[in-house]
């Protein structure tokens with residue numbers, strides 16, 4: 001346990017050392033960075049809270065808060081009135097506790113035997129998703145003379161984790177009969193809620209509700225029932241129940257958005273400074289493999305960010321960057337640490353700021369557009385940007401920027 005404590009302390013000490021005043025356009029003197037607009041984040045949270053009313057909001061912040069930075073997002077979420085945080089694993093939860101986060105944290109991922117003592121030590125609520133795990137936790141709790149706060153996961157059709165709905169009553173009975181368990185919640189996960197026309201989500205919601213009616217509603221002690229992810233929150237208000245768990249919606253990338261949630265916006269952008277400028281004659285190959293050939297005499301700028309930072313290499317010759325409100329094509333293969341852009345006859349200077357994700361004037365390169373170009377989803381694009389890029393946080397007072405190099409350097 002002491003070893004683990006030291007590990008989390010060490011990670012946080014690195015974070016604190018790297019926190020310092022920065023010049024906004026050059027965090028740590030590094031020429032490429034991620035900007036996170038915490039003002040917009042809080043607006044998104046308030047918007048969701050307005051729609052869910054009395055229902056609690058559990059914000060999933062797994063995978064470094066979908067790439068936005070675990071601890072700054074957690075702190076900002078607490079300030080905005082989020083009641084619960086959802087993480088994937090022990091280490092994310094432990095880091096949050098070391099950073100001083102006190103609200104309930106639910107570990108959504110499957111747990112392992114060697115994690116149980118630490119999960120309890122850090123006061124993390126965790127998921128029981130099988131009889132086997134329930135028995136394992138009971139045994140360890142007995143040895144430790146400790147109790148565990150748990151949520152039972154019921155599989156209503158995702159086929160990922162969770163006990164079958166017909167076995168769930170006997171697992172609940174087992175949990176009830178062991179004084180080491182405090183059953184805090186019962187939950188399920190929707191497989192198709194982002195396809196509102198697909199009836200499967202509604203069938204999962206109904207199954208879950210029938211289960212609650214038969215086995216939970218009659219209990220003396222209140223148990224939190226939750227099933228809704230972003231799709232559930234946007235399209236299925238009858239899925240709200242006691243708590244909702246919208247992740248990608250809170251970060252502003254959920255599609256399709258309905259009228260009710262139309263003011264929700266992204267808060268994540270990626271920017272860099274032009275590192276090099278050259279004039280290239282017509283007919284020259286550019287970059288590795290010469291996969292781009294200039295069609296005319298042109299100007300090529302080099303941007304100091306590459307797949308080593310998380311910019312997907314499959315965007316080579318496909319994506320555009322934004323500069324002074326205009327779009328320009330990535331020219332040739334993206335390298336590990338840099339890539340080239342064809343700006344035609346337009347001017348650019350070393351040090352000019354360009355946008356890889358985000359808005360510039362009337363132009364926008366969205367995470368969803370990048371996802372489509374990579375044949376993937378917004379989640380994967382966001383999680384892909386790693387910690388070589390400093391993250392810069394835009395706070396309320398408009399002029400203040402706080403830096404955190406980040407959180408998940410585990």
Ligand SMILES: Cc1ncc(COP(=O)(O)O)c(C=O)c1O
Pocket residue numbers: 060108189228229230231245246247248249
């Ligand atoms: C159990 C669980 N709940 C909620 C979420 C949040 O999903 P979304 O970001 O689609 O809202 C996830 C994300 O994968 C999840 O695994």
